[in-house]
Amino acid sequence: MVLQVQEGLLTTSSLRVLVATAVPAERDAVARAFTSDSRVDVIAAGVGPAAAAAATATALAGTPYDLVVSAGIAGGFQPEAPVGSLVIADEITVADLGAETPDGFVPVTELGFGTVTHRPPSALVRDLAAATGARTGAVLTVSTVTGTAARAKELRARHPRALAEAMEGFGVAEAAAAHGIPVLELRAVSNPVGPRDRTAWRIGDALAALTEGFGKCAPVLESWRQV
Numbered sequence: 001m002v003l004q005v006q007e008g009l010l011t012t013s014s015l016r017v018l019v020a021t022a023v024p025a026e027r028d029a030v031a032r033a034f035t036s037d038s039r040v041d042v043i044a045a046g047v048g049p050a051a052a053a054a055a056t057a058t059a060l061a062g063t064p065y066d067l068v069v070s071a072g073i074a075g076g077f078q079p080e081a082p083v084g085s086l087v088i089a090d091e092i093t094v095a096d097l098g099a100e101t102p103d104g105f106v107p108v109t110e111l112g113f114g115t116v117t118h119r120p121p122s123a124l125v126r127d128l129a130a131a132t133g134a135r136t137g138a139v140l141t142v143s144t145v146t147g148t149a150a151r152a153k154e155l156r157a158r159h160p161r162a163l164a165e166a167m168e169g170f171g172v173a174e175a176a177a178a179h180g181i182p183v184l185e186l187r188a189v190s191n192p193v194g195p196r197d198r199t200a201w202r203i204g205d206a207l208a209a210l211t212e213g214f215g216k217c218a219p220v221l222e223s224w225r226q227v
């Protein structure tokens, strides 16, 4: 429950949460964890950071949400984030927004522009990790799924705390930041980050882990208030 002061009146209302997934299968997996009377809305915002940002910003423009969550399946860096495990981002970092130079990749922030990282509320990350058993660390947002061991190694060298990569978190976080709303990212690992191997995908297991994880998040989200 959240205490709100409205025109001199002290009122209580539960947290209103927007969960942005990429595709309908993820949306349905998350929605299964909540009862129909919950104040959690789940949308399929599209694949990739731009679609995710646009759909999230549109949803936030119409409704006063207290928290936005980017959720779905992800690639997990091995061995830290095994297939089927849950990851909660303590840092949402875009890994490929910048410039390639002869000396390597340079993020836009070092070029004097913008942002590359958003940080979710640390107490909420801690409480949700305790409730779900999720690992916490950096979740990277990429526009190209990693498909080689060399790229996985390069990403880990640049982001030693990275547990997972997905394609929407930073877009959702940018939209949330534009509205002044805190953001989370919760991912279930469907495949290892590394050499492309479609036989290694475990999408059904990851969607089941997403439903179970959000089921454990529900009481925490309902009792959380930002300080």
Ligand SMILES: O=C(O)c1cccc(C(=O)CC[C@H]2O[C@@H](n3cnc4c(=O)[nH]cnc43)[C@H](O)[C@@H]2O)c1
Pocket: 022, 023, 047, 048, 072, 073, 074, 075, 076, 142, 144, 145, 146, 147, 165, 166, 167, 168, 190, 191, 192, 193, 196, 197
């Ligand atoms: O074709 C491939 O090799 C391939 C490998 C993994 C994922 C894909 C997708 O097109 C799924 C993109 C979709 O799912 C999320 N996701 C899941 N695994 C990863 C990943 O290893 N790296 C990045 N994104 C991943 C992502 O958020 C998208 O919504 C194709």
